[in-house]
Amino acid sequence: RDTNALMERGLSRIADMVNHRRGPAVVLGACVLLMLATAYYAQGIQIGDASPGSTVFWQDSEYNQDAAAITQRFLGADHLFVAVASDEPDTLKQPAVLQHMSDFQREIGLFPEVAANV
Incomplete structure (x- = not known):
């Protein structure tokens, strides 16, 4: 119940803020800052x-x-297997798709943890 009350108060304050003159700009600015911060920190995440x-x-x-x-x-x-799928027929015959696959193979081969790729 405490969590619900806290969330309700927070959302109520945001709603009050948006209804004021400069509120939408403040909320938009906060969202942009949050998005930039997450984009910055996401670069260091290893998946x-x-x-x-x-x-x-x-x-x-x-x-x-x-x-x-x-x-x-x-x-x-x-082993790591990569599958390429498409709804279009003969997708793997398209030069652009083959080039993307080749680029991916070359890029993945640059990692020191990768012993070989075929």
Whole structure:
């Protein structure tokens, strides 16, 4: 109930602010600042984990240590598959699509965690 009351008070204040003369500009400015701040901090977010093994286990688990040893000695035990899909027929025959796939392959190959790509 405390959370609902707090939310109700906050939304009520925003509604009161918007109904005043400069309120919409203040709310819009706050939203723009919030959007810029999130865009700035989102650049540092890492999505996924390219470490050998499984994220289900601790990094120092026996399974992950074995996977790291296999990856060090061989091409790698973990694979990433990328599927390209479209509703249009023969999409994969289009030069622009093939170029995007080639660009993606080249870009992903620049990561040090990627042993090889085909």
